[in-house]
Every structure is written in structure tokens, then in C-alpha cells.
Amino acid sequence: MTSAPPAGPGVVKTAPGPAAPPPPPGGRRDVRRALTRALPVSPAVVLLLLFLAGPIAYCAYIAFTDLQLTGQAESSFIGFDNFKAAFKDDAFLNAVWLTLVFTVLSSLIGQNTLGLTLAVLMQRASKPVRTVTGGIVIAAWVLPEVVAGFLLYAFFRREGTLNAVLDWLHLPSQNWLFTLPILAVSFANVWRGTAFSMLVYSAALNEIPKEITEAAEVDGAGGWRRMWHITLPMIRRSIGTNLMLNTLQTLSVFGLIWVMTRGGPGNRSQTLPLFMYEQAFQKSMIGYGTAVALLLLVVGSLFSLVYMRLLRTEV
16 A cells, blocks of 8 residues: 655645535426426316306406396496495495394304303313213204204294293293394304304313413412413414304304394394395396495405404414
8 A cells, every 4th residue: 555645845735625516406497396396286276266266356346347137238347336335325334233243242252152161161061961062062053054044033933932931931022033133143143153162162171281270279269260361361372263263154144144034124134145145136236246245355354354463462
């Protein structure tokens, strides 16, 4: 084995320089790789564009026209006239007010509060009680909307179950669908939709570590203090998610109210979906009804923005 000859005088050794950076990847290769990754989701994207984005864009266009269902040869673009007419229409403003009342009573207060209460009580109940209660509540949820509407109509009508019970108790009865129609349909929506809130809150409560609640109980915190200072803050994100989903679902309720009251008597239970249906299909004003639908979409978006802000806040 021979060693390298020593460097002669005047020869200076230099350290090897840094390695040259690899050549940048080719543009065609990057495009091909991106297309390969997007290929599995491309059918879903095409279907969404075809059956979701396309109809939404077409409806947005119709809202700015005077399109009618019958008696019109062709439609014309009228700009914001439909929206201006809506805000001058007392029936529309009444529908907006009733929609807010219906949403607050049946979703924000009713379903949310009752669902949380049932979830808390079922955690402390025995297994048979949990099974029976959960089965009853979920059975109301899985019923078709039309069937649920007919059942609640039979409950609230003049000769219905509620008045029969009140008469048996010697209490005054009344025609609930005539005197308090918006409260009757709000109660019906609470009865039908509470199961979703109960399931959401049951899952959230099961995720709370028992060590935290046990430590608070040892420190002398009562049930209400544990609920307010421990349980509610720890399930805050679940509360925001539940409120957002319930609100969006409640804003679009149509069949339940239609079966029970058809928006009556008069227009005392006519929410925005029923007002939109009346204008578009009963009065044949498709353009005006679609403009109302876009305004309903704006209302739902405002609620969603509020809830998304709550969800963004960390506990």
C-alpha cells in the first residue's frame, strides 16, 4: 500500500467547497405530479361544480330577473328591484321576524338547552333509563318531517291530545294552532330536533376527564358551580358547533310548519322558507322568490360567521 506523496513547497491545501445545490425540478414534472394527486378527487369536484355550484350560480342570476313561472314569454334583467321590493313588503318583514323568533325559540333556546339537560341527566341515570330515554328522543328525530308534523298537528289541534289532557285536568283549553301558532311550531321543532343536540353534548361530556370534576367536588364546588366553571368552558367548542348546525337546519325548516299550519292563520307562522315558496310557486314569481332565498342564505351566513368566531376562540 503506497501513500500519497507529500505536497511540495509552494502548494497550498484548500478545503473542499460546499456541494453544488441540486438542479431545480422540471416544470413539467411538477405539473404532472399535481395532476396525479388531483386525479382521485376530480370526479367529486366535477360533481360539486355541476350539481351544487352550477345551480347556485343560476339561482343567483334568476334573483336579478323578473322570471315568472307562467304567463311570461321571456324574462329580463332588473337588477336589485326584487331585493328593494322585498324590504318594502310587510309580508316579507313579518316573515323575517317570525323566522328569527322560530330560530331563537326552537334552536338557540329549545333544542340547545334541552339537549344539554338530557345529556347531563343521562350521565347520572341508570342504564335502563338511558336506553329508554335515548330511544324515545332519537325516535322523534328519525321520523320523516311530514310524519312528525302530522303527529304534532294532532297533538295541538282543537280536538287534539293536549286539549284532551287539559280538559281531564279541568284546565282551560284553546285552539293552539290558531292562538299561538309560532309557539306551537317552535315546540314541534324542539320535540323533533333535540336528539341531535343530546348526542353532541353526550359525546362532549364523555370527553371531560373525571379527575377534574372529582377534584372540583372535593374542593367543595356544587353542581351549578361545576357546570358553569368547568363543564361549559370545556365543551365550549361543541356548543358552538351544535348551535351552528342547529341554526342552519332550523332556518330551512319547511315541511314541519307546512303540515301543521301552512304558515297561518293568515301569515302568523309564515317563516322565510314558506314565504319564499308562496312567492315562487303559488304566485309564480320565481325571480322574487329566488331573491328571498338569497336573503335567507345571507341570514344563515351571518349566523355561521358568529359561530365560527366562537369556534376559533380557544378555551
